Amino acid sequence: MSIRRFLIGIILLIIALFLGLPYFSNMFSPVQIKKQQTLVKLYIHDQNKIVNITLDDYVMGVVAAEMPASFPLETLKAQAVVARTYILKRLNSGGLLNPPHAGADICDDHRHGQAWISKEEMKKRWGSLSYYYYYNKIAQAVKDTRGFVIVYKGSLIDPVYHSSCGGKGTESAEEVWRFGEPYLVGVSCPYCSDPRPVQNSFLSVTKVSSLLSLNSGALPATGKLDGSTRSAVPLMKVIRYTHSGRPKEIKIGDNIYSAVTVRDLLNLRSADFTMELVNGEVEVTTRGYGHAVGMCQYGAKGFADHGYSFGKIIKRYYKGVDVVKLPER
Numbered sequence: 001m002s003i004r005r006f007l008i009g010i011i012l013l014i015i016a017l018f019l020g021l022p023y024f025s026n027m028f029s030p031v032q033i034k035k036q037q038t039l040v041k042l043y044i045h046d047q048n049k050i051v052n053i054t055l056d057d058y059v060m061g062v063v064a065a066e067m068p069a070s071f072p073l074e075t076l077k078a079q080a081v082v083a084r085t086y087i088l089k090r091l092n093s094g095g096l097l098n099p100p101h102a103g104a105d106i107c108d109d110h111r112h113g114q115a116w117i118s119k120e121e122m123k124k125r126w127g128s129l130s131y132y133y134y135y136n137k138i139a140q141a142v143k144d145t146r147g148f149v150i151v152y153k154g155s156l157i158d159p160v161y162h163s164s165c166g167g168k169g170t171e172s173a174e175e176v177w178r179f180g181e182p183y184l185v186g187v188s189c190p191y192c193s194d195p196r197p198v199q200n201s202f203l204s205v206t207k208v209s210s211l212l213s214l215n216s217g218a219l220p221a222t223g224k225l226d227g228s229t230r231s232a233v234p235l236m237k238v239i240r241y242t243h244s245g246r247p248k249e250i251k252i253g254d255n256i257y258s259a260v261t262v263r264d265l266l267n268l269r270s271a272d273f274t275m276e277l278v279n280g281e282v283e284v285t286t287r288g289y290g291h292a293v294g295m296c297q298y299g300a301k302g303f304a305d306h307g308y309s310f311g312k313i314i315k316r317y318y319k320g321v322d323v324v325k326l327p328e329r
């Protein structure tokens, strides 16, 4: 063998090692997660105080608050893993930069993270007869999944979820927020079981004009042509759609908005909506409930009804993730 061929061989070997090593080290290193925290400092809004509760009690309260307890056990288990991943990610990342409640890890308001309810609240919500049945069902979901979390390439994910995609499939995070994640991409939701995916509500022209800061006269004053027949005048034009086919940018009057902004301003169920003027009022028709990113809860119910386990359900909604069990302490 010539020196030259030998040297080329060495170089190729170095390149191969250089490219291959991260792959092999990823394959053999354990999941990069710190030890499981066992206590959660929870701020309770109504009582204006922080309580220390166990991770299990925290996950229990979130599943009870965020999902109908009548959902199948596998769906409740998926929700338990999602809730656990959510709080552990927050605890492991050292908390939020600007936490809304100093000294607390999280609170019980869904707008600041995840909703959480106490046993007393569960009793009120379900009635004392159903309480024991539902409490035990959720407790089983938490116990059966104890230690299980969702990871992407070894790191805990941000497991966002919503009530219903309306059957349209889920939305990519980057279409809704300014950031995307490789595991938060739109997927189909074949068994979405929302009993009322499409809903409508009526708002006055004045209210819509003021909430959207529209110029006076931007919306037609009346769509009523005849007292007895329904006349609908479209009030918005979709300029751009998301990949899943939801409105992304819309025009109302002379103004251009993101659909997400209009959803927030008008407090709509979802950003997948149409607006029409019907008999002098603004009729808003929405599909689905929530931001449509991550796990669709009604879709997760549908998967469980079709025999999917919690792990399979989770992997359907968060692309490329693993559901792993943290080592017991």
Ligand SMILES: [Zn+2]
Pocket: 045, 100, 101, 107, 108, 109, 112
């Ligand atoms: Zn809060």
Ligand SMILES: [Zn+2]
Pocket: 164, 165, 166, 167, 168, 169, 189, 192, 193, 296, 297, 298, 299
């Ligand atoms: Zn769905």
